[in-house]
Amino acid sequence: MSKLGDNLRKFRQAQKLTQKQLAQKAGIPQSIISQLETGSAQSTGSIVELAKALKITAEELKGNLNTTNLREIESQIHFPQFDEMLVRMNILKTEGKLTDEQLRSIENIINSMTKSIHVLMDNFMLLHEKKK
Template structure:
């Protein structure tokens, strides 16, 4: 059975830490760590500090039984995910908390700078070719409409319908929405009292190829 010193040395090396590194992180003298690893230590009173510095429990350190994922300096980061809402949900959107997430069928990774962002899947060609059908636009509902500038892409709902267009602010303060597709006529939507700002389009994802998910079956030779 491995000794405490052997377990300590194994875990320390797996963490790519020198005795000096461990000493600095744990507050335990390097000489004490050296004595523990060589079996010359007269006391083992520093186990709690050493275990905490290594990211394991004292019991795991003493027994040498630990989760293999704890032997790495690389932290396993699970990506945060954002819901892909339907345009129907966007049409009645008030805030993220009001959305029934059990009705969401698709989720995509969420950038670090977004807290309550969500995705919408582009439909139609009103903003073609900049935005193409089936693109995923990322919408940040936490920004304020007063902070928007002319040229920003925004999502607006009117009654139960939602749309995203370029915001245009004229020099006289007049505001309206404009489709990016010059072929779309008319391509201007007035902003009136019935229009409610949902959020700013801050990013876009386009899949060049995405296969349909199928149930796994037994492979057969062709």
């Protein structure tokens, strides 16, 4: 069986779906799922549909997402919306609509949110490493 087939079966069974149910959710024939899971088909144009139906990424389904990829992704996480918020808050402060204390509070909230997201990513990576 292929990595794709193994992963497809694993994710499908984890969600307690039959091949027929997954096929209906993905809008594809059940035979494609069967062929992928048994290894009689190695690739299909339906990977994106299957991944969406399983609520995972196509990379996860194909088994291409590893800890190294996750660490690279985490290191590149940037939140331009937070930067934009800070710029707007500074403008409001300049206009006298925010005090220094209010601005610091907002900056602290944004920094806490960013740290929380990174902690979640770290925990996800730890779980991912334990499964290997």
